[in-house]
Amino acid sequence: MLSAFQIAAASAAAQSTLRRRRLVFASLVIVTSLILLGLMSAALFTEGFDAIGFGILLMFALTLPWTSIGFWNAVIGFGLMHFSRDPAGLVAPHLRSIKGDEPITQSTALLICIRHEDTDRLERNLGFMLDGLVRTGHSQNFHLYMLSDSDHADIVEGEQQVAARLAERLGSRLEITYRRREDHSGYKAGNIRDFCERWGSLHRFAIVLDADSVMTPAAMLRLVRIMQANANIGILQTLVTGLPSTSPFARVFQFGMRLGMRSYTLGAASWQGDCGPYWGHNAIIRLAPFIEHCHLPVLPGTSPLSGHILSHDQLEAVLMRRAGYEVRVLPDEDGSWEENPPTMPEFIRRDLRWCQGNMQYLKLLKMPGLLPVSRCQLWLAIAMYVGAPAWLGMIALGLLRDQPVNIPLFLLLFTVTMTMCFAPKFATLGDVLLRPDLRRDYGGTARVLISAAIELVFSVLMAPIAAVSITLFLMGLPFGRQIGWTSQQRDAVGLSWRDASQRLWLHTLLGLGLGLAFWQVFPSTILLWLPFVLGLSASIPMAVISADPRLGRWLADSGLCRIPEEARLPDKPEYTELFTPFAQAGLASATAGQPK
DSSP: OOOHHHHHHHHHHHHHHHHHHHHHHHHHHHHHHHHHHHHHHHHHOSSOOOHHHHHHHHHHHHHHHHHHHHHHHHHHHHHHHHHOSSHHHHHOGGGGGOOSOOOOOSOEEEEEEESSOOHHHHHHHHHHHHHHHHHHTOGGGEEEEEEEOOOOHHHHHHHHHHHHHHHHHHGGGSEEEEEEOSOOTTHHHHHHHHHHHHHGGGOSEEEEEETTEEEOHHHHHHHHHHHHHOTTEEEEEEOOEEOOOSOHHHHHHHHHHHHHHHHHHHHHHHHHTTBOOOOSSSEEEEHHHHHHHOOOOOBOSSSTTSBSOSOHHHHHHHHHHHTTOEEEEEOSOSSEEEOOOSSHHHHHHHHHHHHHHHHGGGGTTTOTTOOHHHHHHHHHHHHHHHHHHHHHHHHHHHHHOOSOOOHHHHHHHHHHHHHHHTHHHHHHHHHHHTOHHHHHHTTOHHHHHHHHHHHHHHHHHHHHHHHHHHHHHHHHGGGTOOOOOOOOOOOOOOOOHHHHHHHHHHHHHHHHHHHHHHHHHOGGGHHHHHHHHHHHHTHHHHHHHTTOHHHHHHHHHHTTTOOHHHHTGGGOTHHHHHTHHHHTTTHHHHHOSOOO
């Protein structure tokens, strides 16, 4: 046993190391951004300074925080993945605080927040998690709360039937409580706050789940054990990955997400440390400090940025950190999933809701007592969506400017910037290709490279569509445009040409118009602007094709864009029911053999 003095000394040493990491990381980001700004300035101002050129330089500066941070997170993450025996344990020392067989002594609430969800899917996912907990022998330490904000009578009745069937099946082995709110105030955060006021004092911890969340019993037990062993942790977030889907959009997206998240999260955890991320689901919270310190304010006014806060998660994280508790992440892929939007319009709608929520942070930046890193995280959450109109602003100003540019230097800057943007995916892809076991799990070298190429092309074409959507939304915010909190479509049922046209006609017209303008002004650089124009011009057919389940089944049959869990299904029969929709799409052929 370590003495109190030894524990204090170890903690002080860890904080000193973390401060040095943050200083080095901040220096790398700042120096990199200044170098890129210098290159842009040299490329722009070949014959003196001008106002439009300064505007382009300013727009470029607004895009750099996320570009530089993502790049260095990827570099650090790759170094940890490839040169460390225990990369996750190195940046997340709380992982080393347990052996994995400690008794579960504390009561944990499982909170699943639902609103107008498909009850069959809900029952399937809950059944997988609860039956698994019963098999571990620890289910009596858990209590499921189904927290409903639904107001459609038929859906409410279906939710009540799900709760009744689960309660009958599990009996006294795991308690289940169903509650529906008449007042939906506060969205998801208000739903959880209502739980806290009613039942929060009955439990030590709460694992927060979205309606599309799935976690293995082992992953949930690991969260509880770490929280039991580390009384200073207030929130512990898992690395959430995407479930397989028969939607080609979701399948390609989750493959890219799997590549990008691993290196990015490892790198970020190395300097964020005790000010880690909270994504609002697939995480465990310590209830007592959460109840006391994480009550969200209602923003005054009547604008779309007023009222209840949509993006509650990051704010709750910084409030927990302000109270003196750590917010930590588990930067490894271990049984924590979510379902991704099956269509491009659904993805955009979700992104715009996050955008509106993050913009509300503008009213919270001056909150007293926040740590510098926490305040920076709120700034970065805002900057994440400011980058989209900044890129489009650069393009618009570039079309208006009649000054010559240094073409070779501009091409170099473009290549460097694009490489940095995709660095997190390149980093994990490199690690996968260097590890025979991972190559097999992802389908073999050929399938990995083909899948990465498909995902890269899709991301390049998708980026301008998302950027235009965000920009139009931000332009509408001052005039009252808002998204609100609605149920999400999760089924891969395709997308009609009519629906796609209604949602993306403006993107198409903008793409055609920009294509004509680029051809008139920059015909010699067609290879640079063609993907941007093509993504917008072809947004409608892209949306329809990427939502077609037939293409998703073909990708599954071909073993493309698959994730490691699919390869491990034969050894994990308990996953079969969970992945049933995917299994019906041809899983047997996708996982047959052991490709090299």
